[in-house]
Amino acid sequence: MSDFLAACRRQPVSRVPVWFMRQAGRHLPEYRALRGGGGTLFDAVADPALAAEITLQPVRRYGVDAAILYSDIMVPVHAAGFGVEIRAGVGPVVAEPFRTAADLDRLPPFDPAARTPYVGDAARLVTAELAPSGVPLIGFAGAPFTVASYLVEGGPSREHLRTKAMMFSEPELWAALLDRLADYAIATLRDQVRAGAAAVQLFDSWAGALTPDDYRASVLPASAKVLAAVAGLGVPRIHFGVGTGELLGLLAEAGADVVGVDWRVPLAEAARRTGGAVALQGNLDPAAVTAGWGAVEPRARRILAEGSALPGHVFNLGHGVLPDTDPAVLARLVDLVHAAPPPAGPQGSP
């Protein structure tokens, strides 16, 4: 079994596995060359050969322990016709935001084979290519809260005011929206696993805007539905958010095998909050990577030391790779992680 899958399952590893959120993308010259100036993100995702190639670029360059499909959390709702575009320098923008119960009709049952056949096609191309090396592919979906925040706000938001207003003041409509989006996440994750993904990550990037009480009451049930539905697929489930220090226990409780930790929470503290019941993924500050190797090395060593005491540790950044990251620094980081002695603890080699 790959070290990545073993660490996710809190089993012995030969070395600490490492991959990076947003490892495929703008920071790579070969990505910029391939994408050029043309086409939208949705266009690129809809071209299976192109999406597969982009997915594979960082695996070839860095020798990371996992690929993650080049796609976007908004792909299913976009493909369902909700009216989403990715605006450069802004993010997902929704022309007609979700406002009333009538908008639920704009989210009909989601059939990946009909709406996003290119996602499965890209995943099959990637897994075929990776089969000889044994490097697994991670499939992913946006968690219901984070996707809902874009649909309700109409775009990226700092305060999430409209989203919270709906959550607090129209709890039935909110629950219906999140339940619908849970079905979307389940459908695309199942599709990606059927196409060869060996692990899945649920991105609840903005859940950290919520109090633990509000997360528990209004968000956790929908995310738990997603994670329960994919439990039977036999692949590890990673659950990640940013600024979610106070929610780590709840992210685990929702049904994760691995909880992603941003850079703010030391891994030892994250382990305490998750009760040691899950593996942890993380958690180098992406900003430290842009500051050069001198900033990276001591912080990475500290994280490796903390990770060695965990039941399972997947090295990653605390959030996605930033666009002005130097690939040479990431390459050295992968080498550093791979050269570290494998954990001697419960995760250690037999």
Add this chain to the structure above:
Amino acid sequence: MSDFLAACRRQPVSRVPVWFMRQAGRHLPEYRALRGGGGTLFDAVADPALAAEITLQPVRRYGVDAAILYSDIMVPVHAAGFGVEIRAGVGPVVAEPFRTAADLDRLPPFDPAARTPYVGDAARLVTAELAPSGVPLIGFAGAPFTVASYLVEGGPSREHLRTKAMMFSEPELWAALLDRLADYAIATLRDQVRAGAAAVQLFDSWAGALTPDDYRASVLPASAKVLAAVAGLGVPRIHFGVGTGELLGLLAEAGADVVGVDWRVPLAEAARRTGGAVALQGNLDPAAVTAGWGAVEPRARRILAEGSALPGHVFNLGHGVLPDTDPAVLARLVDLVHAAPPPAGPQGSP
């Protein structure tokens, strides 16, 4: 003694004190009428009669337990001639950001009497007006890290990349900048206390972007210098940041009497992290306030219940009042807090 000052000092109160960060400002119709469309924030701050009137507006409307001087954390560096403007809808913008040691010359020793006489004048007008009622005035300053982040980035920033790059890669320059900004904060806080401020708040709004290790090594010393310097003035010191859940113990350790807590961390957990050694201020989600009274009431009652077990609790929002907040909701919130039974614990009436 006022209930606000008593709670800050962990002494008995007759009722739970309450004030709101950014209680003076755009959400108030009387503020919009007074400011009209004319002049910049720095213009308004430089007019002592206008700044005093704006400061007093929320005290009159809400009957809050403290006033906070209408000003901005960038006022001292602006007045020193660094070249800052407040751009509507953006925030502080710096035309020539801080980049090298030569830029330290653009931050000469700060003399409030010469550079910002209007700040002391406004504070004197406010304290004279408030004297009969016994409502105290809170003075404030930006903490070195948060002010530095604007000077180094050139404006508001999501990732603080340049700031962190300087912190990580040029530690001597970084320390010199923060030490200089500590002196600025000390000078303006002393000036405000001399002019009648009965408490001070140090705003380290963006410190939550840092890991605890980086905060401890690269930020805490400068903030501790500020808080130590004002300790001798005999006024309570409040230390606040957003997203600082992992830093609460360090915010207290830096020398605070009160630690401000954003809405993400339940007060009981914040008390655990600060070792029960300080009073706590907070922590209702400002977004809940914009969602109406139905969202506010249960959350406020929960916070009051948690606060009643603390050695000292000042009710506040977890961050500033948002511009589209309904004043009628804040008015009901003040009434709810004031009607709550005073804490029966260590903070209770004798």
